[in-house]
Amino acid sequence: xxxxxxxxxxxxxxxxxxxxxxxxxxxxxxxxxxxxxxxxxxxxxxxxxxxxxxxxxxxxxxxxxxxxxxxxxxxxxxxxxxxxxxxxxxxxxxxxxxxxxxxxxxxxxxxxxxxxxxxxxxxxxxxxxxxxxxxxxxxxxxxxxxxxxxxxxxxxxxxxxxxxxxxxxxxxxxxxxxxxxxxxxxxxxxxxxxxxxxxxxxxxxxxxxxxxxxxxxxxxxxxxxxxxxxxxxxxxxxxxxxxxxxxxxxxxxxxxxxxxxxxxxxxxxxxxxxxxxxxxxxxxxxxxxxxxxxxxxxxxxxxxxxxxxxxxxxxxxxxxxxxxxxxxxxxxxxxxxxxxxxxxxxxxxxx
Amino acid sequence: xxxxxxxxxxxxxxxxxxxxxxxxxxxxxxxxxxxxxxxxxxxxxxxxxxxxxxxxxxxxxxxxxxxxxxxxxxxxxxxxxxxxxxxxxxxxxxxxxxxxxxxxxxxxxxxxxxxxxxxxxxxxxxxxxxxxxxxxxxxxxxxxxxxxxxxxxxxxxxxxxxxxxxxxxxxxxxxxxxxxxxxxxxxxxxxxxxxxxxxxxxxxxxxxxxxxxxxxxxxxxxxxxxxxxxxxxxxxxxxxxxxxxxxxxxxxxxxxxxxxxxxxxxxxxxxxxxxxxxxxxxxxxxxxxxxxxxxxxxxxxxxxxxxxxxxxxxxxxxxxxxxxxxxxxxxxxxxxxxxxxxxxxxxxxxxxxxxxxxxxxxxxxxxxxxxxxxxxxxxxxxxxxxxxxxxxxxxxxxxxxxxxxxxxxxxxxxxxxxxxxxxxxxxxxxxxxxxxxxxxxxxxxxxxxxxxxxxxxxxxxxxxxxxxxxxxxxxxxxxxxxxxxxxxxxxxxxxxxxxxxxxxxxxxxxxxxxxxxxxxxxxxxxxxxxxxxxxxxxxxxxxxxxxxxxxxxxxxxxxxxxxxxxxxxxxxxxxxxxx
Numbered sequence: 001x002x003x004x005x006x007x008x009x010x011x012x013x014x015x016x017x018x019x020x021x022x023x024x025x026x027x028x029x030x031x032x033x034x035x036x037x038x039x040x041x042x043x044x045x046x047x048x049x050x051x052x053x054x055x056x057x058x059x060x061x062x063x064x065x066x067x068x069x070x071x072x073x074x075x076x077x078x079x080x081x082x083x084x085x086x087x088x089x090x091x092x093x094x095x096x097x098x099x100x101x102x103x104x105x106x107x108x109x110x111x112x113x114x115x116x117x118x119x120x121x122x123x124x125x126x127x128x129x130x131x132x133x134x135x136x137x138x139x140x141x142x143x144x145x146x147x148x149x150x151x152x153x154x155x156x157x158x159x160x161x162x163x164x165x166x167x168x169x170x171x172x173x174x175x176x177x178x179x180x181x182x183x184x185x186x187x188x189x190x191x192x193x194x195x196x197x198x199x200x201x202x203x204x205x206x207x208x209x210x211x212x213x214x215x216x217x218x219x220x221x222x223x224x225x226x227x228x229x230x231x232x233x234x235x236x237x238x239x240x241x242x243x244x245x246x247x248x249x250x251x252x253x254x255x256x257x258x259x260x261x262x263x264x265x266x267x268x269x270x271x272x273x274x275x276x277x278x279x280x281x282x283x284x285x286x287x288x289x290x291x292x293x294x295x296x297x298x299x300x301x302x303x304x305x306x307x308x309x310x311x312x313x314x315x316x317x318x319x320x321x322x323x324x325x326x327x328x329x330x331x332x333x334x335x336x337x338x339x340x341x342x343x344x345x346x347x348x349x350x351x
Numbered sequence: 352x353x354x355x356x357x358x359x360x361x362x363x364x365x366x367x368x369x370x371x372x373x374x375x376x377x378x379x380x381x382x383x384x385x386x387x388x389x390x391x392x393x394x395x396x397x398x399x400x401x402x403x404x405x406x407x408x409x410x411x412x413x414x415x416x417x418x419x420x421x422x423x424x425x426x427x428x429x430x431x432x433x434x435x436x437x438x439x440x441x442x443x444x445x446x447x448x449x450x451x452x453x454x455x456x457x458x459x460x461x462x463x464x465x466x467x468x469x470x471x472x473x474x475x476x477x478x479x480x481x482x483x484x485x486x487x488x489x490x491x492x493x494x495x496x497x498x499x500x501x502x503x504x505x506x507x508x509x510x511x512x513x514x515x516x517x518x519x520x521x522x523x524x525x526x527x528x529x530x531x532x533x534x535x536x537x538x539x540x541x542x543x544x545x546x547x548x549x550x551x552x553x554x555x556x557x558x559x560x561x562x563x564x565x566x567x568x569x570x571x572x573x574x575x576x577x578x579x580x581x582x583x584x585x586x587x588x589x590x591x592x593x594x595x596x597x598x599x600x601x602x603x604x605x606x607x608x609x610x611x612x613x614x615x616x617x618x619x620x621x622x623x624x625x626x627x628x629x630x631x632x633x634x635x636x637x638x639x640x641x642x643x644x645x646x647x648x649x650x651x652x653x654x655x656x657x658x659x660x661x662x663x664x665x666x667x668x669x670x671x672x673x674x675x676x677x678x679x680x681x682x683x684x685x686x687x688x689x690x691x692x693x694x695x696x697x698x699x700x701x702x703x704x705x706x707x708x709x710x711x712x713x714x715x716x717x718x719x720x721x722x723x724x725x726x727x728x729x730x731x732x733x734x735x736x737x738x739x740x741x742x743x744x745x746x747x748x749x750x751x752x753x754x755x756x757x758x759x760x761x762x763x764x765x766x767x768x769x770x771x772x773x774x775x776x777x778x779x780x781x782x783x784x785x786x787x788x789x790x791x792x793x794x795x796x797x798x799x800x801x802x803x804x805x806x807x808x809x810x811x812x813x814x815x816x817x818x819x820x821x822x823x824x825x826x827x828x829x830x831x832x833x834x835x836x837x838x839x840x841x842x843x844x845x846x847x848x849x850x851x852x853x854x855x856x857x858x859x860x861x862x863x864x865x866x867x868x869x870x871x872x873x874x875x876x877x878x879x880x881x882x883x884x885x886x887x888x889x890x891x892x893x894x895x896x897x898x899x900x901x902x903x904x905x906x907x908x909x910x911x912x913x914x915x916x917x918x919x920x921x922x923x924x925x926x927x928x929x930x
Contacts, residue, residue: 039890206542214538228539246640350544351391
């Protein structure tokens with residue numbers, strides 16, 4: 001009896017603690033969204049949906065360091081017991097890969113009716129909206145010291161390997177995010193041999209103190225804005241943050257000449273997950289995200305995303321799609337080749 | 352000590368701290384091991400070990416003199432410098448990197464090593480300071496009579512060096528597992544990839560946990576090899592507390608060296624604590640943008656800071672561009688004169704104060720839930736870890752299997768954070784749990800409890816090690832006496848041991864709490880741990896931080912340091928990491 005009493009003095013707090021730990025599970029959400037879109041941009045949109053509908057939204061944001069692919073990896077791991085209802089991806093290649101693996105549920109959202117067909121999956125597994133474009137961010141002060149005539153400043157991806165621009169240029173290490181997608185598209189357009197040569201040149205140039213390989217598009221924007229680097233490749237949303245911060249920067253869409261490849265335009269994509277636990281609420285969220293209102297909000301936000309619909313109002317610094325020479329991309333093929341290209345890039349850049 | 356209580360805690364520890372590591376090993380496939388033969392892998396590993404050794408040596412060079420000076424000599428302000436020097440250990444290394452890279456052109460491998468030295472030198476200085484305090488006064492008196500201060504220093508160095516080396520081993524361990532600082536610092540200039548980068552990439556970007564684990568094995572072996580000397584030194588008494596017969600040494604007068612020594616100590620604290628915190632404050636006030644020439648001239652003219660322009664300026668056929676209004680072509684804005692700075696100062700400083708308040712408002716508004724979640728998870732983790740640490744730390748010091756227990760405690764510390772996170776996620780997201788609970792627990796992985804378990808498993812070894820060290824200073828005879836009058840093991844532990852090691856218990860709670868607040872690598876794998884303040888800061892930094900991120904960083908640092916500051920302010924017993 002005494003032994004029991006003695007042990008209960010320890011067992012009671014232990015059991016109480018375990019109960020407390022288990023109780024830490026929190027309330028069940030009405031809809032769960034995983035998003036690879038930057039938290040600073042996506043959170044406000046999702047909060048607006050929550051406010052409008054009264055539904056509690058569980059938001060899972062990806063981290064900058066493993067943009068998109070970390071989230072996609074998690075969706076695959078959870079496929080046996082999905083927790084996510086809606087996947088809001090900030091790019092398209094990985095969404096297509098998920099669709100090909102049968103992890104997405106078709107949904108033809110009424111909100112998507114006027115979105116151009118280019119950005120809609122014919123089988124309705126995903127829908128694209130609010131685009132970003134790859135662009136050059138140029139520090140006008142730094143470049144002005146090198147070349148007075150702005151028309152001679154970098155204007156092509158090939159300037160990353162041309163003197164003198166390679167010494168002051170930069171691109172994010174293409175292991176994640178839109179830079180990975182960009183390089184995957186280059187492999188697709190140029191073929192493996194030419195793409196490998198280009199990548200090899202970049203790595204060799206970096207080792208010799210040339211092209212900088214930043215940890216992401218955000219740090220690249222900041223480094224260019226502050227003048228540590230003179231120019232580099234980033235996304236339009238990152239550029240816009242630099243512009244708003246008052247950095248002496250200029251945006252330039254690359255390869256816009258007649259016979260040039262154009263710039264890469266990447267839509268956000270949204271999809272309903274197969275066996276989503278809250279499928280109906282998930283559809284409501286997708287309808288909201290694909291609305292003109294959200295495209296306008298994203299265009300007016302710091303991320304300055306480019307609406308897919310021409311009639312969506314936008315500020316002057318957000319271009320019309322018609323103003324750009326966009327790359328022609330076979331996304332299905334890019335998605336299929338992605339794992340191979342990723343491995344290639346890891347071998348080259350992680351050494 | 353009660354066997355069943357120790358067994359219970361050992362089982363809990365094994366489940367939370369060791370099982371995740373074991374589970375990860377099971378994910379390795381034979382093809383994964385083939386990767387280890389790639390020359391690229393070994394080149395990365397060699398570079399990482401080189402970095403770790405450089406950091407360890409750097410920590411010794413900074414930490415040994417600093418620890419000795421603040422613990423034993425008459426440098427000015429030693430009382431304040433000593434606790435302040437611990438700050439960088441508690442501040443996320445990424446914040447250290449982002450502030451110093453903003454302040455200087457530090458880039459590349461040397462800068463990476465330097466920044467990690469600034470972050471981890473307190474490990475060496477802590478060990479050094481305690482070792483220096485344990486030197487017997489009679490030994491010093493003999494040395495002094497033979498050769499003055501120089502002879503004392505020579506004699507003391509021999510006595511404190513083993514402890515300092517133990518600190519350097521820990522610094523090595525932390526340095527080789529850090530990938531955020533090398534990545535961030537080498538964003539400009541030659542890229543400096545490290546081995547932890549490869550592990551993280553294999554897991555997150557290539558979806559191959561088995562490969563990630565296989566790649567981690569060499570690093571794990573190296574880290575354990577680096578930690579083993581700490582236990583060896585401990586067994587040999589190098590880290591032992593003073594004996595009752597020892598006489599506490601007197602403060603050493605530095606004479607003419609007092610001012611240079613003080614300057615050195617202040618410089619170390621300034622570089623590692625004050626400058627990063629000051630820079631974050633400056634950024635939170637919008638300092639870099641507020642003092643741009645164009646903004647200052649606008650302030651003098653009584654105008655708002657110039658709005659960013661949106662006017663397109665075609666510069667090449669077919670291209671669309673947008674430039675800022677202040678840039679007419681490529682002309683750099685003329686630098687400010689002294690008079691302009693003086694004239695604008697009141698307005699600009701006023702604007703900075705407004706920005707500062709706004710940044711903190713935004714930080715609280717956006718990150719309130721994340722900060723609250725971080726605090727809650729860290730408090731739970733620290734409290735549980737303390738309970739485990741008290742029982743297992745005591746057992747490690749008193750039982751026959753103490754060394755085995757301490758060796759086991761080193762494993763979660765030695766394992767790269769990402770790997771530990773993968774193991775925890777695999778363990779608690781496993782089908783076994785679902786079948787055990789009839790499917791009810793499939794979401795356990797996504798709950799806050801899961802994040803708590805992750806932190807407890809990962810960080811409870813610190814509590815065990817700190818308590819074990821402290822129990823060594825409690826005379827066994829007092830426990831025997833309690834037992835002889837009928838006190839049970841639990842009573843002895845709570846009534847005899849606990850009061851005697853209150854400082855160490857406080858230190859272990861504070862230590863686990865602080866490390867949980869700043870835990871990033873393993874947290875990235877677990878959903879609820881990703882919704883914490885440190886992850887929000889991490890994302891903000893990568894996105895190209897602004898005032899709000901700097902303000903949030905300061906909030907985070909403040910919450911990390913708060914328990915330590917409260918304990919120091921209100922408790923008569925100092926928190927002691929070392930006996």
